[in-house]
Amino acid sequence: MTSIKNKIDKLRKNILKYQYFYHTLDQSIVSDAEYDYLLHQLYNLESKNKELITLDSPTQKVGANLSNKFKKIKHFSPMLSLENTFDINGYLTFEKRIKKLINIERTMSLCCELKIDGIAISIIYEEGILVRAATRGDGFKGENVTANVRMIESIPLKLEGTDIPKRLEIRGEVFMLKSDFIKLNQKYNMNQNKSFSNPRNAAAGSLRHINPKITAKRKLRFSCYGCYFFAEDNQELTTHYKRLMKCLSWGLPVNKEIVLSSSYIEVIEFYKKFEKKRKSLEFDIDGIVIKVNSIELQNKLGFNTKSPRWAIAFKFFSAERITTLNDVKFQVGRTGSITPVAYFDPVYISGVMISKASLHNKSEIERLNLHVNDSVIICRSGDVIPKLLSVIQITRCNNAKKIIFPKFCPVCNTKLLENAEEKIIRCHAGLTCDAQKKKSLYHFFSKKSLYVIGLGPKIINELIQKGLVKNPIDFFYLKNFDLTKLQNVGNKKSINIINSIHECKKTTFKRFIYALGIPGVGETVSEKIANYFTKLDELMNADILKLNYIEGVGKIISNNIFNYFSIISNRDMVNELIIKVGIFWKDQDQYEFDMKKTYFFHKKIVLTGVFNSFSRMELKRILINLGAKILNNISQKTDCLIYGKNFGSKFFKAKNLNIKMINEEELKSLILLNSTK
Numbered sequence: 001m002t003s004i005k006n007k008i009d010k011l012r013k014n015i016l017k018y019q020y021f022y023h024t025l026d027q028s029i030v031s032d033a034e035y036d037y038l039l040h041q042l043y044n045l046e047s048k049n050k051e052l053i054t055l056d057s058p059t060q061k062v063g064a065n066l067s068n069k070f071k072k073i074k075h076f077s078p079m080l081s082l083e084n085t086f087d088i089n090g091y092l093t094f095e096k097r098i099k100k101l102i103n104i105e106r107t108m109s110l111c112c113e114l115k116i117d118g119i120a121i122s123i124i125y126e127e128g129i130l131v132r133a134a135t136r137g138d139g140f141k142g143e144n145v146t147a148n149v150r151m152i153e154s155i156p157l158k159l160e161g162t163d164i165p166k167r168l169e170i171r172g173e174v175f176m177l178k179s180d181f182i183k184l185n186q187k188y189n190m191n192q193n194k195s196f197s198n199p200r201n202a203a204a205g206s207l208r209h210i211n212p213k214i215t216a217k218r219k220l221r222f223s224c225y226g227c228y229f230f231a232e233d234n235q236e237l238t239t240h241y242k243r244l245m246k247c248l249s250w251g252l253p254v255n256k257e258i259v260l261s262s263s264y265i266e267v268i269e270f271y272k273k274f275e276k277k278r279k280s281l282e283f284d285i286d287g288i289v290i291k292v293n294s295i296e297l298q299n300k301l302g303f304n305t306k307s308p309r310w311a312i313a314f315k316f317f318s319a320e321r322i323t324t325l326n327d328v329k330f331q332v333g334r335t336g337s338i339t340p341v342a343y344f345d346p347v348y349i350s351g352v353m354i355s356k357a358s359l360h361n362k363s364e365i366e367r368l369n370l371h372v373n374d375s376v377i378i379c380r381s382g383d384v385i386p387k388l389l390s391v392i393q394i395t396r397c398n399n400a401k402k403i404i405f406p407k408f409c410p411v412c413n414t415k416l417l418e419n420a421e422e423k424i425i426r427c428h429a430g431l432t433c434d435a436q437k438k439k440s441l442y443h444f445f446s447k448k449s450l451y452v453i454g455l456g457p458k459i460i461n462e463l464i465q466k467g468l469v470k471n472p473i474d475f476f477y478l479k480n481f482d483l484t485k486l487q488n489v490g491n492k493k494s495i496n497i498i499n500s501i502h503e504c505k506k507t508t509f510k511r512f513i514y515a516l517g518i519p520g521v522g523e524t525v526s527e528k529i530a531n532y533f534t535k536l537d538e539l540m541n542a543d544i545l546k547l548n549y550i551e552g553v554g555k556i557i558s559n560n561i562f563n564y565f566s567i568i569s570n571r572d573m574v575n576e577l578i579i580k581v582g583i584f585w586k587d588q589d590q591y592e593f594d595m596k597k598t599y600f601f602h603k604k605i606v607l608t609g610v611f612n613s614f615s616r617m618e619l620k621r622i623l624i625n626l627g628a629k630i631l632n633n634i635s636q637k638t639d640c641l642i643y644g645k646n647f648g649s650k651f652f653k654a655k656n657l658n659i660k661m662i663n664e665e666e667l668k669s670l671i672l673l674n675s676t677k
């Protein structure tokens, strides 16, 4: 019991601290997801241990504690919160419950509105004149912000129109447009080196500024979502919608996106429409609010301690989820770099199920202070790449196990070394480390390297496992019977792969450099190096200074290239590939010049049917070597279709689009003509 009490105390203490920062200091120091999660945990613990509930628990209070900046005023009726749901079922349960409570089975009118993410305020008008305004505060007493609210342009100081009641309470949201928030932050940043974290915080800070003149400058907006009369005035305003329209006629701003619906289908449509549109709106919304439209039914339904029974907020999912960390595995990359990867219970974010995220490097693990079994917050950064944002330290359990970065390679057990400049920890075992061997060999023969068609990671792994290859050279001595020993490789496939291996010997300098897989030497750098040196020897014997002289080759890459060619086994391998295996290329300029002269250079080509003189793979290889781009489907951008026997629908599609067609005979003479150039 003590440990549950401790847990509850710890949760309360932290939630209250976050509330104080959020409501009183206008600062978010935790994400919404983490805050909701902690509050949920507290609810769960309290509901199982009712004797531990105290009146000052955050679960029992509506809003925030009040600051001393403003005088307090008591609300005429409490400013409550809204019940939340994040899914359709939660909404359907709400609808079912209210229908049961008021004992109706038929449809009823519901008012759907946007849930603007700002600060709730109450404004009192007497005889149409604004006499006071207050924040929600703790729900019962708010802060007197009358002077500040008078500065907000869109809030009328005097109501216009007819039927203005003697005394009227308007409730609504003060908010800031996203564009005004950005401008304000730019200014604020320049002057005070501080900034607001989001438009809501900016609006809160501006509304609750001690100097109302500052509030006036901050471009705050207002949207009214409710009005309350004090006497039995306005008998004819029997629905929430009619009341909002009346407010509009008095000159109060009411957001125009309101829909009256009679079924959950329309509610869901409204929700989906704005879930899609929310990013392009001028202001932040965090969901929609659905309210029973009839005031009579609202009165019948009444209130709970914290929220009205006649309304619910159907909130959008924040793009963050909380889950449990199960493990961190350390992956060995092609160049030996060690990358930690977090594995967690799967979470569904923006339409995708995610169960792992890269942790990048050692310092990220240290920054997060990660432990197995931790509750972690996951998001998709830039809405795409899974990212582990942070750890909820408060709820860490006793069996949590700290993640320690290994000192030895998890695959080959070689001692890992840290490159301080690159901030990368590496296994330097190279091709003797199985993980690096698999990835390097795949890279050597991949599309942008020497390109052997049909040689994927599965076949390479099997060849390694069977001891048939341990370096790139071994591939050039493979025999048909070696490949047919592998799973799913028949005679035809094996012959095609062997032919492709043979064909790949004719390559370019750039491709060869790229294929070596030197850390940091990608496609672009390889091209720059190939343009700089005329011969491979020059590259192999270049010193760091010379390498560093090449545009786009910095200190780190120069070092990597120099180190690569300083290792005797690497030099031997490169020499053997050229001298014994026979890899060759023409002078780069000459090669490109020759390519440009071919009929196929940069042509987008589609193949269909069966050819007598070539397999598909062979033909692809020949055409690619002549500079063609092979595509799978016909489109208006296709330059020509090459067709053999038994062609398919591509033939007719090409004909319809008037695309040039070439048969096998024409193709053979074109190849002959272009290859001799």
Ligand code: IVH
Residues within 6 Å of the ligand: 079, 080, 081, 082, 113, 114, 115, 116, 117, 118, 119, 120, 121, 172, 173, 225, 226, 289, 307, 308, 311, 313
């Ligand atoms: S109705 C009894 N309608 O959401 C509370 N609230 O999470 C009645 N909000 O405190 C509130 N847009 O500050 C209502 N169209 C809307 C709203 C809205 C934003 C805010 C409001 C409220 C909070 C509840």
